[in-house]
Amino acid sequence: MKNIFNKHTFIKSLVIIPSFFIASLSINSCSNDFLDQPSTNTSDTESVFQSLDTADIYVQGCYRGIVPTEMYYQLGAGDTVVHSAEDGTTNNSKYNICNYFYDAKTPYTLTGVYSVMYASIERTNIAISGLSKLPESTRRNALLAEVKALRAFCYYNLIRVYGDVPAVWIPLVEADPNDPNTLYPKRSPRDGIYDRIIADMQETVNDLPATGTTGERLTKSSGNALLARIALYAAGYSLRWDLNTGTPGTMSRRSDAARVRELYQIADNAAAAVITGGTASLVQAQGGKSGFEAMWFNFCQRKFAVSNPEMLWHIAEYGPNTNSAFGVYAMEGSRGGTYGSRKALQFILPSYYLSFRPGDTRRDVSCTSYSVYFLNTGAATDTWVNAGTTYSCILPGKFRMGWGIAPQAADQRNLNIPIIRYADVLLMYAETQNYLNNGPTAAGTAALMQVRTRAGIGSFAAPTGQQAFDDAIVQERKWEFAGEFNLRTDLIRMNRIASEINATKQAMKNLSDRTGAYAATPIYRLYKLQKNSQVYGDPILQVPYVDLTNPAQIAAVQAVPTASSGYAAYQTTLRGIATANGMTVAADDKFYPTNMFQAYTSTFNGNARKAAGFVGGFNQLQIGAIIYTKPTASSENGGKYPDWIEGNGDGLFYGFVPNKTELLPFASASAGHPLVDNPNLSQLPGY
Secondary structure, X not given: OOOOOHHXXXXXXOOOXXXXXXXXXXXXXXXXXXXXXXXXXXXXXXXXXXXXHHHHHHHHXXXXXXXXXXXXXXXXOOOOOEEEOOOOOOXXXXXXXXXXXXXXXXXXXXXXHHHHHHHHHHHHHHHHHXXXXXXXXXXXXXXXXXXXXXXXXXXXXXXXXXXXXXXXXXXXXXXXXXXXXXXXXXXXXXXXXXXXXXXXXXXXXXXXXXXXXXXXXXXXXXXXXXXXXXXXXXXXXXXXXXXXXXXXXXXXXXXXXXXXXXXXXXXXXXXHHHHHOOOOOOOOOEOXXXXXXXXXXXXXXXXXXXXXXXXXXXXXXXXXXXXXXXXXXXXXXXXXXOOOOEOEOEEXXXXXXOOOOOOOOOHHHHXXXXXXXXXXXXXXXXXXXXXXXXXXXXXXXXXOHHHOOOOOEOXXXXXXXXXXXXXXXXXXXXXXXXXXXXXXXXXXXXHHHXXXXXXXXXXXXXXXXXXXXXXXXXXXXXXXXXXXXXXXXXXXXXXXXXXXHHHHHHHHHHHHHOOHHXXXXXXXXXXXXOEOOOOOOOOOOOOOEEEEOOHHHHHHHHOOOOOHHHHHHHHHHHHHHHHXXXXXXXXXXXXXXXXXXXXXXXXXXXXXXXXXXXXXHOOOOOEOHHHHOOOOOHHHOOOOOOHHHHOOOOXXXXXXXXXXXXXXXXXXXXOOOHHHHOOOOOOOOOO
């Protein structure tokens, strides 16, 4: 039997391994269904692969930690939809990476993605080697297909973050210690890596089980969905440069156009296999909820029997042993009470919030215009409310705290990490059909319209021209996938990141000035005072409100009394305005107007909340302070754009440099960083 640790005393530099290699052989499962399984002796992998039962446990362990925190906390923003609301100043890693400002020798780069992905690749390489030595059988072939897909997923993540990366295809114990490439592997061309992992999946995807008991493990439908996604990335645009010369790169596709078309066809076939497979579908309206809301509410509630037909693959995060910080950052924020105190550290750009068409049910699921706070001091007897916010602090909504189930601790949300949904398959299929046929087909249009119809905008017809249809898919992906951690790199592979960033920056300036498309955007919103039930599983979607456009009504809400003696009469006026705008109003309901273009903490907004019962004006939110204290309108900022929109070197996307920042550099500040530990790694040009 082989003692792998004795053979690995020399491999410190390969993938920043020393601290996590032991973890790479831990067989504790990723799923709550498997957490009680025993660990296998980490010094003897041969015994693991003498039995399909123990091999199966090992494969389950390959899922664990496969999505590092950085993938959503750092790279889940900066996509022209989700933005960083980190506390303190704008001089922190999350805010800078969100805005494409990073450097190899500062904290503003990523190291976790690199190390975690290669740890996972080592685990899968061990499994592939071990399983390949077992006799063929249906179960063995399914396990082999599973770990090959997981390895492909890891390389896909590495390439979309770093571009060309080292290719490691065998376990370290099987590598030649005298080969310099074992110790210090160089970058390998991404096209070769893509070709290999795609070929692996093409050969084995049909060996995956047709169905599964949980969406936490890959099946034939989720495997094909992943294959389609990776093939589209392989065919798409990315920042490319000559690895031999290190000359500046450019955004381009691979040079062999025939292979690009082949990759689109592979993606098309894989997406079609999911669509025709009969096991996947979009969640539809139920229980008074729209289909989109029902999908996400039930996913957060872990009612996977409802969500799994659409949520094809999600990573298990449950209980004290397997629970990441996922979902702690992208939510509505809460101060005290049942949910504890947890700040939302990401927010939604108001240009995105205002982009939805009337009737689109996705807006109020993906975006929340409230945060959970208390009326008085936060004592146990206090009243918690869903406090309506301003345009500068619209918050992520798909993973809101109140929708979940009670966690073991504040940073353990029991919230699985979504990887791929059937809606993604439909939009990928619409995209491949458009590309392969030089314009939209009936089948591709039908796929797009399935997504729109479920969203409530089925009357919004699909374009008929190729470019217009491609543009429509870009926008549809933004409406559909906000906060699901792929939009940033989706825009890059579609060669839209620069144009979308420029358009968003201009849109935010127009909104700030209330010009162009935003000339008639209502300034005042009348929120209803809404208590928060402080129970997990609260189905709250949004705080009831009306946007005010009637000049007389606006003048009335502006007349906020400065003394409590005027509050009763003011509330009578507000109830009349709410009733006139179609709201159902009870005699004891209270309301508060909000100037949506001012900061949440403005004098007017604070006084208006006082009139509804907020002690002291309630001038705090559980959101990063760099955003909720800021206005949106230039007129509220001395005629200048607020610094979060266009600041002195730190406005929206201030670090974006085309043909450079589409990829991240390898960190090189200290030991443990790839470029320090591996002298054969080359840096991204420009750093």
